[in-house]
Amino acid sequence: MVGPSRLMTLLSCFELGIIDLLRDKPGMTAAELGEAVGANPAAVEQLLHLPVKEGFVARDAETGGYRLDAFGRIAPIRLRQVREIMDMVKVVMLRQMFYLTESVRSGSLVGLKELYDFDGNLYEAVGEHRDLRESWATMMDGVTTLTDPWFFRNIDIPRGARVLDLAGNTGLGAILTHQLSESSGLHVTTFDLPEKQEECLANFRSHGVAERSSFIGGDVFASVPAGFDVVLVKHFLDMFDKRDVVRILTNVYQALDVGGQVNILVPVYPDDITEASSAGVDIFPAYFLACTMGQGGPQQLSTYRKWLEECGFKVTKAIAQDLTAMPGALIAHGILSATKVA
């Protein structure tokens, strides 16, 4: 019940600049901090109770001065990542979740409609609303940075393969494929809605991969282009319910020749939901149902395996990250590789 207030109290200490001030000038009192950030010192003292209780910040009982405790020992880059996720929860989720029940009943994003007068999903809304875009994209870039190297270490792309990055947006996935895959001679094609083409090709040029990359415009729900050896499906399937996932995978199956493979990167729940490491179920259902899609949400690894098999694939790999070995991480991703067999 105190979850929302804990998040916002901690985030507000960052937003007000208190944490940065204490890093530069340890020992500042509530009165000094209040003057520096333009806030009532009594309010600063109230906000700092929580980080003091949690050991993030320490307070000297004699002087009343504060200094960073655990926050001072966390690497700045890691602290920035934590703040980015807190900001995403604030901007993309906090107010929107007020309408979770109405969103589930209607299968639509009531919060986006009420708060932004927007009909559609978050991925469309980020095009029009800068606050949503900046908060969400910053967080997603962080997720990609953390998970894609793991993905490319764990899949096998044959040398010289023709690779299709499904729903590849504006080319980041294709660029990462060139950067992170150890296979040589790859040609990577981003497949997404036609309106992404211009920005995608510009990204290819600015990253020096234009000659080994291309763009095809289309809609994964209509059909997937043929002529590729490997299809990548990253950060995508968790947006949909089973019916749509099966439609997408069926279109991939039909586009591949025998021997062609699909490699999927997706957040997964552990097969035993009661495991402590299922932290994903604390956030994803509300994230997808109330804030981003009005449907969808990750599945268990075994569920994705079953759905691949229902579409005709032979699953050759199904692995998941071990959340218990990833301190501070909220989300375990899974990789599923599958082949179209004769």
Added chain:
Amino acid sequence: MVGPSRLMTLLSCFELGIIDLLRDKPGMTAAELGEAVGANPAAVEQLLHLPVKEGFVARDAETGGYRLDAFGRIAPIRLRQVREIMDMVKVVMLRQMFYLTESVRSGSLVGLKELYDFDGNLYEAVGEHRDLRESWATMMDGVTTLTDPWFFRNIDIPRGARVLDLAGNTGLGAILTHQLSESSGLHVTTFDLPEKQEECLANFRSHGVAERSSFIGGDVFASVPAGFDVVLVKHFLDMFDKRDVVRILTNVYQALDVGGQVNILVPVYPDDITEASSAGVDIFPAYFLACTMGQGGPQQLSTYRKWLEECGFKVTKAIAQDLTAMPGALIAHGILSATKVA
């Protein structure tokens, strides 16, 4: 970071009626629940992952049927209290806290302004906005029911005393004084803004205490009426910063004769904020700064004692509830009794 989504995911299971359905018909599947509550079964399954993980609800892996687990063992009245607090956090706090930083900077409730176009504090806003009033008043009634019996067991009101209930709203505190105090022959006067008089007197009549109760209209910041042996200050001082608390207590001191006493009931933080039992700091700063007052928040018991002494009082009692002995409770209250000495 997952706090807001945890709260709303659990609350939505109640709001959709899923928990009530499972109490009546254990074993319902996501498909059956979805049909019954008018929601996509895949969304119901996503929402139920969290209560299953936490052991509140159990899922039969073979049938896919759900039944109440811990939620079935919690007394219904206790479960209702938990839901009332979750609802208060949703309605009074969730969206409002988005503006915590702006509220702290301005010392005003930016969330109330943005969401309700209301200038003022929550206690004024509940007069105009039914959703806020119902959610907040239900929660406050629950708090009063839990804490006031403890308060009256722990203070000494002399027989036949003339009692003033400071900021007594529409008479509930006076009525509880008659009901819960073991002293006989009391006359209790509610002191609050003049516009509360009519409803207060009606409450006295409907509770059969009209002959032993009265109402005085006024403003605690201007002056407190004289002629009373005992002043009660319940659920009030935590709304203000030190300057205002001292103004109120000074006015009480000036109104009392030598030997007169004040009894205060207020949420308190433990003297050692790093104690695990300081759960209050997880919620109160955001509650007061962003959602109800734009200032204020509870203090440590020792702070209130010091402020009473600064106003001239001799403190005769200062006790606090032990949160560790109150399973599930978020908030520890304190009692301070003090006397005006010659």
